[in-house]
Amino acid sequence: MSRKKASKSKGGNASPSGGTPAKDNTKSGKNSLVVGVQANGVVHPSRPVCNSSEFYDIAFKVMLVGDSGVGKTCLLVRFKDGAFLAGSFISTVGIDFRNKVLNIDGVKVKLQIWDTAGQERFRSVTHAYYRDAHALLLLYDVTNKASFDNTRAWLTEIHEYAQKDVVLMLLGNKADASHSRTVRRDEGERLAKEFGVPFMETSARSGLNVELAFTAIAKELKYRSMKETDEPTFKLHEYVSKEVQTTGCCRP
Numbered sequence: 001m002s003r004k005k006a007s008k009s010k011g012g013n014a015s016p017s018g019g020t021p022a023k024d025n026t027k028s029g030k031n032s033l034v035v036g037v038q039a040n041g042v043v044h045p046s047r048p049v050c051n052s053s054e055f056y057d058i059a060f061k062v063m064l065v066g067d068s069g070v071g072k073t074c075l076l077v078r079f080k081d082g083a084f085l086a087g088s089f090i091s092t093v094g095i096d097f098r099n100k101v102l103n104i105d106g107v108k109v110k111l112q113i114w115d116t117a118g119q120e121r122f123r124s125v126t127h128a129y130y131r132d133a134h135a136l137l138l139l140y141d142v143t144n145k146a147s148f149d150n151t152r153a154w155l156t157e158i159h160e161y162a163q164k165d166v167v168l169m170l171l172g173n174k175a176d177a178s179h180s181r182t183v184r185r186d187e188g189e190r191l192a193k194e195f196g197v198p199f200m201e202t203s204a205r206s207g208l209n210v211e212l213a214f215t216a217i218a219k220e221l222k223y224r225s226m227k228e229t230d231e232p233t234f235k236l237h238e239y240v241s242k243e244v245q246t247t248g249c250c251r252p
């Protein structure tokens, strides 16, 4: 397997295919350029990648979607930088991405993670990015019942715009905020069962299950892309059920 190099960029924005940078209009306001990524998002072995610093073997696009304020940016920052963005809430404008390379059973898997704006007015912008996504993390906020109810509408959009075989996971974020919780964990579990997707509660504040959510996605994508070889079978649902941690309290 030939080994590529990952973008060093901490963030930026680009066209849906990842080739041309778009206008710098995001929350982070940083720009970067990813070259050598095919339209389907998988990096082509024979093509170079710009701004490189870290080697990787395979690359995938992951999108964070869900209502405004559910914590998509904070989840990404927690995963990428290990920090929590406390303080005043600045809504994402348009779309932004960050890269992170994970070592999955000896294979370097680069996740290019797209943080979308949850606000309705940016929906037409973000729709264009669904097509190339290999995985989608659909977030709601456990302290905001409307964001939970809206996951059905998000799922409809996902079915309309994303690839049929996209890897999907439901995340109930802000699990640390037990005092203001309005959605019980079992409600999230039931909905995920109905959607037929894995589920976990996360907290960008405490870090609960953040690493797990992205690692599980990376493992599934790696398994799918390498299952022709001698890979042992990987079952996403089973892995998540085994590894997930709970807050121990889930009553509103």
Ligand SMILES: Nc1nc2c(ncn2[C@@H]2O[C@H](COP(=O)(O)OP(=O)(O)OP(=O)(O)O)[C@@H](O)[C@H]2O)c(=O)[nH]1
Pocket: 066, 067, 068, 069, 070, 071, 072, 073, 074, 075, 085, 086, 087, 088, 089, 090, 091, 092, 093, 116, 117, 118, 119, 173, 174, 175, 176, 177, 202, 203, 204, 205, 206
């Ligand atoms: N208690 C708690 N607060 C959180 C958590 N994650 C995010 N927040 C807070 O929720 C607010 C919104 O977080 P963002 O990450 O900006 O939300 P977003 O989903 O990216 O919002 P848009 O960019 O508008 O789509 C901020 O004030 C965060 O500090 C969490 O896990 N726990």
